[in-house]
Amino acid sequence: MxxxxxxxxxxxxxxxxxxxxxxxxxxxxxxxxxxxxxxxxxxxxxxxxxxxxxxxxxxxxxxxxxxxxxxxxxxxxxxRDYGAIKDKLTKDDNIMAQAVEHGCGIRILNQDEWETIISFIISARNFIPRIKKSVELISEKYGRFIEEYNGKKYYAFPTPEELYNKPEEELKNLNVGYRAKYIQSTTFIVKENQVDVYKLENLDREMAKKNLLRLMGVGPKVADCILLFSMRKYKAFPIDVWVKRVMEYFYFKDGATNNQIQEFAKEKYEDLGGFAQQYMFYYARELNIGK
DNA sequence: CACCAGGTAATTC
DNA sequence: GAATTACATGGT
The missing domain is CATH 3.30.310.260 (TATA-Binding Protein)
Known part of the structure; x- marks a missing residue:
């Protein structure tokens, strides 16, 4: 820059x-x-x-x-020098070279921890347009008004305090379905300081993940997304249906368990697992693998 | 009308 | 503990 x-x-x-x-x-x-x-x-x-x-x-x-x-x-x-990351990932890997070419301008954002937690709780067994809609609804309903820009009103993502103590029935209006009670429970846990989400970044990856897994609606995959997208844990390699499919398609002709893919990623990508995952996820969606 | 969507919690064996 | 199953909602 x-x-x-x-x-x-x-x-x-x-x-x-x-x-x-x-x-x-x-x-x-x-x-x-x-x-x-x-x-x-x-x-x-x-x-x-x-x-x-x-x-x-x-x-x-x-x-x-x-x-x-x-x-x-x-x-x-x-x-961060993404050119160096891409060089390292694509060296001796033709498949990754194509994935990186397709997603050449990806940068991994450093997002707010709390917003990322709730957003990815909503993401489970959901699809991206609806996730975006739900996050927008949450912000409009509970978040602080920021400003009107180009004729549209914008709202910040609500803090744990602003989302605290809302009835499950009210949260269901956010188009989140059965995840409403996960949001309610997780907000309670965070508000009561049972998990200090803004200090998890200072822990090592395994310990931070262990704490995240205490939150309702946060399992291994969602935890890895939170670690990668908001806590700078760049070894995290979230495996969802797309990543599983694309990794199996290219590297495991006979299928693989998530653990096998995790081990493979750790071995192959070392410190760059998170970047590799994002290139492969984006590439898998482009190729529409499995459809 | 089944089946699926960036999985997870609850239940069962 | 490891394997099944239910889960809201809206789109094909």
Whole structure:
């Protein structure tokens, strides 16, 4: 990332290995929406951001240099060298080379822990358009109003306090079905400080995961997503139906258990498991494997 | 009308 | 403990 400059209410920067569609549509986040002109508007960390892309020149609207430095560089992981990651992953692996080519502009976002927990609880046995809708509904109903931008009102994701003590029947209006009671229970546990979700990042991956698994609706796969997308545990390799299918398709002709795939990923990708998973997930969806 | 969707909790063996 | 089964909701 270089040539950062600020013009009124706008940041312009040249950023390598960053593509809006790849980053926002690769399944890691639910609050970014493509606009008619191809730009994206999203909410994160209580701010509304609008982004335009023209090859490697990226324009950030509705922000300033202070927020860019303090929030967005870290959120978008701009200080990490994704070129080096891709080189390492694709060395001696033709399949990964194709996956990386397809998802060349993916960056793993550093999202809010609490928002990521609730979002991925909702994601279980669900599908992405509905997950996005539910997260939007939760924010509109319980979150703090941020501002009106381009004629639309934007709301922050509600804090544990704001989501606390809501009747299950009310939560069901969020289109989350049977997950309403998971949200209710998890909010209770977090609000009562039985799990301090903002300190888990400081624990090692296994210990952080162990704590996450105490939350209702959080199993091994959802926990791995939370670790990877909000707690910087880049060895985490979440295995869902897509990742399982694509890994079996390319590397296990006779099928494999999740444990076998985990061991394989640990061995093959070492410290880069999370990045590898995201390239493979996005590639699997593109290939529509299993359909 | 079955079957499925970024799995997990509850139940059963 | 390891294997089944139920689970909301909306779309094909």
């Amino acid at each position: 270089d040539h950062i400059k600020e013009e009124d209410n706008k940041i312009i920067a040249k950023i390598r290995d960053f593509n809006l569609k790849h980053t926002f549509d690769c399944g890691q986040c639910f609050r970014w929406n493509e606009q008619e002109d191809g730009s994206y508007i999203g909410v994160a960390h209580g701010k509304v951001l609008h982004i335009y892309e023209d090859e490697d020149t990226i324009t950030f609207l509705n922000t300033n240099m202070t927020d860019f430095q303090n929030i967005w560089i870290d959120y978008f992981d701009f200080n």
